Amino acid sequence: xxxxxxxxxxxVSTDIxxxxxxxxxxxxxxxxxxxFADITDFNARIKQKEFQPGSVIVAGRNxxxxxxxxxxxxxxxxxxxxxxxxxxxxxxxxxxxxLGLNTIICPGFEAGEGDALIISPAKVTNQSTGKSFExxxxxxxxxxxxxxxxxxxxxxxxxxxxxx
Amino acid sequence: MGMTYVEKILARATGQxxxxxxxxxxxxVDLAMSHENGALVINQFQEIYQGTGLEAKVWDAxxxxxxxxxxVPAESAxxxxxxxxxxxFVGKQGIKKFHDIRGDEGxxxxxxLPENGYVLPGMVVVGTDxxxxxxxxxxxxxxxIGATExxxxxxxxxxxxxxxxxxxxxxxxxxxxPFVQAKDLILHLIGRISAQGANFKVLEFHGxxxxxxxxxxxxxxxxxxxxxGATSGIVPADAETIRYLHEEAGLKGDIxxxxxxxxxxxxxxxxxxxxxxxxxxxxPHTVDNVNTVMDMAGKLINQVVIGSCTxxxxxDIEVAARILKGKKVAxxxxxxxxxxxxxxxxxxxxxxxxxxxxxxxxxxxNSGCGPCLGVHQGALxxxxxxxxxxNRNFKGRMGNPAAEVYLCSPAVAAASALTGVITDPRKAxxxxxxxx
Numbered sequence: 001x002x003x004x005x006x007x008x009x010x011x012v013s014t015d016i017x018x019x020x021x022x023x024x025x026x027x028x029x030x031x032x033x034x035x036f037a038d039i040t041d042f043n044a045r046i047k048q049k050e051f052q053p054g055s056v057i058v059a060g061r062n063x064x065x066x067x068x069x070x071x072x073x074x075x076x077x078x079x080x081x082x083x084x085x086x087x088x089x090x091x092x093x094x095x096x097x098x099l100g101l102n103t104i105i106c107p108g109f110e111a112g113e114g115d116a117l118i119i120s121p122a123k124v125t126n127q128s129t130g131k132s133f134e135x136x137x138x139x140x141x142x143x144x145x146x147x148x149x150x151x152x153x154x155x156x157x158x159x160x161x162x163x164x
Numbered sequence: 165m166g167m168t169y170v171e172k173i174l175a176r177a178t179g180q181x182x183x184x185x186x187x188x189x190x191x192x193v194d195l196a197m198s199h200e201n202g203a204l205v206i207n208q209f210q211e212i213y214q215g216t217g218l219e220a221k222v223w224d225a226x227x228x229x230x231x232x233x234x235x236v237p238a239e240s241a242x243x244x245x246x247x248x249x250x251x252x253f254v255g256k257q258g259i260k261k262f263h264d265i266r267g268d269e270g271x272x273x274x275x276x277l278p279e280n281g282y283v284l285p286g287m288v289v290v291g292t293d294x295x296x297x298x299x300x301x302x303x304x305x306x307x308x309i310g311a312t313e314x315x316x317x318x319x320x321x322x323x324x325x326x327x328x329x330x331x332x333x334x335x336x337x338x339x340x341x342p343f344v345q346a347k348d349l350i351l352h353l354i355g356r357i358s359a360q361g362a363n364f365k366v367l368e369f370h371g372x373x374x375x376x377x378x379x380x381x382x383x384x385x386x387x388x389x390x391x392x393g394a395t396s397g398i399v400p401a402d403a404e405t406i407r408y409l410h411e412e413a414g415l416k417g418d419i420x421x422x423x424x425x426x427x428x429x430x431x432x433x434x435x436x437x438x439x440x441x442x443x444x445x446x447x448p449h450t451v452d453n454v455n456t457v458m459d460m461a462g463k464l465i466n467q468v469v470i471g472s473c474t475x476x477x478x479x480d481i482e483v484a485a486r487i488l489k490g491k492k493v494a495x496x497x498x499x500x501x502x503x504x505x506x507x508x509x510x511x512x513x514x515x516x517x518x519x520x521x522x523x524x525x526x527x528x529x530n531s532g533c534g535p536c537l538g539v540h541q542g543a544l545x546x547x548x549x550x551x552x553x554x555n556r557n558f559k560g561r562m563g564n565p566a567a568e569v570y571l572c573s574p575a576v577a578a579a580s581a582l583t584g585v586i587t588d589p590r591k592a593x594x595x596x597x598x599x600x
Contacts, residue, residue, distance in 0.1 A: 015559065068294040
């Protein structure tokens with residue numbers, strides 16, 4: 001059962017998720033070491049591979065605002081975090097979908113660090129409090145990218161289809 | 165039902181007679197811009213082609229622009245190697261809209277695109293930079309995307325799954341007071357609607373104050389539209405747009421423009437009268453934490469930064485030079501000036517603005533993004549306070565999470581550089597205290 005490993009507030013910017021000074025590092029295999037670099041204790045735990053895949057980061061409104069830097073999504077995809085937020089900034093959300101980072105829009109979601117969650121397609125249940133929260137489904141068009149396994153395979157399919 | 169400006173562009177870019185909010189489209193792309201992060205786009209682009217048996221060739225080399233600006237000249241071997249990789253790709257693919265690290269044609273991408281006439285009204289422009297919203301100033305639908313999405317654009321020539329965004333109409337009237345600028349208007353708007361106030365929407369600017377505004381000012385407001393969460397900011401192209409493209413970008417011949425329909429449907433209409441607008445300050449650590457300069461006056465500052473894609477154009481440098489002429493930057497302040505492009509740098513040199521600023525104590529740096537996002541020069545010390553004409557004040561933005569960044573117009577920045585504290589430029593002129 002996935003657990004909440006970090007709880008954040010509103011307007012968490014890409015400068016918090018992946019500080020600009022590490023932007024020369026671009027490869028998804030290398031970016032996780034700088035995830036939340038300025039939240040030093042959490043960053044240290046990422047580097048020690050302390051978190052189970054699917055561990056949950058909870059945030060408020062407008063998660064991922066700011067830069068288009070894709071490192072902000074790839075650095076969270078590496079350790080396979082799930083992000084549950086009230087809502088997301090546009091470019092970050094699209095980058096997450098394109099890279100297959102699990103992002104869940106769940107207005108009103110309440111959980112604290114350490115809480116255990118049950119995540120189903122339609123709702124998230126906080127096992128620790130017994131409360132359930134509705135998930136806002138992604139637009140259909142975006143779901144098709146997720147179903148293809150991300151934008152790279154999706155574009156590859158399109159390319160091969162278009163050339164036929 | 166009539167169409168908004170962005171609906172008109174998207175209808176045209178998909179060959180339809182009309183589109184409406186929420187439609188999912190695959191608009192063809194007229195211009196696809198990247199900077200150093202082109203290195204990541206190249207990786208993703210090559211991965212798309214793996215196992216397909218197809219040659220990895222971009223859909224149209226003439227519609228791709230690549231500008232080095234984030235770390236110029238390279239600050240590390242890693243960056244230099246990324247830049248080399250992009251340079252080789254550019255040569256191999258035959259991309260001509262390439263601006264390397266040069267004093268004749270280099271600069272910040274969001275200045276290079278307009279000043280070279282690469283952006284025309286009605287275009288669909290995408291860029292791997294969130295401030296790609298800037299080019300709405302020329303009447304394009306222009307928005308930021310990630311590197312993988314750009315790789316997909318390079319392969320297919322269209323952006324997949326674009327939902328037609330709702331539009332907020334911003335109608336601006338009145339005459340700006342002296343030393344109150346476009347930057348103050350956009351900071352005021354962001355403060356009013358919040359950092360999420362235009363999420364997934366377009367801000368379409370209208371009204372007499374916008375009609376009178378230069379393209380430089382329009383670039384400032386569209387640049388920061390993303391700080392309200394907007395997909396794009398747009399000023400429908402008009403006589404000023406045509407003037408800019410002919411006189412400043414050097415284009416010749418007729419330029420087609422389009423207008424939104426009078427009966428277009430808007431999500432929201434916001435009216436602003438700038439007559440009473442005071443200079444604005446965005447306080448740490450969110451861009452919507454906006455106060456007037458009067459509220460913040462007297463705040464001690466350690467570094468003043470004038471430049472960036474937001475406010476590094478000739479008129480921005482001119483107003484700073486006018487305020488600093490014959491005076492001295494306060495001893496406790498470091499003042500950094502970085503023009504938005506090499507062309508602007510040379511113009512400012514010719515006009516004598518740079519000499520004026522240097523004589524006052526400012527350090528003039530080459531064009532680039534470095535100080536704004538803390539990747540290359542101008543980093544802040546623990547506890548430092550910076551006052552900058554840039555676009556973001558997020559924690560850690562200028563390279564140090566233990567520092568603070570306040571955002572303002574070039575006039576406020578220059579007036580404050582003289583006093584060493586946040587200062588109202590309307591009051592500073594002529595009676596500036598010289599701490600030197």
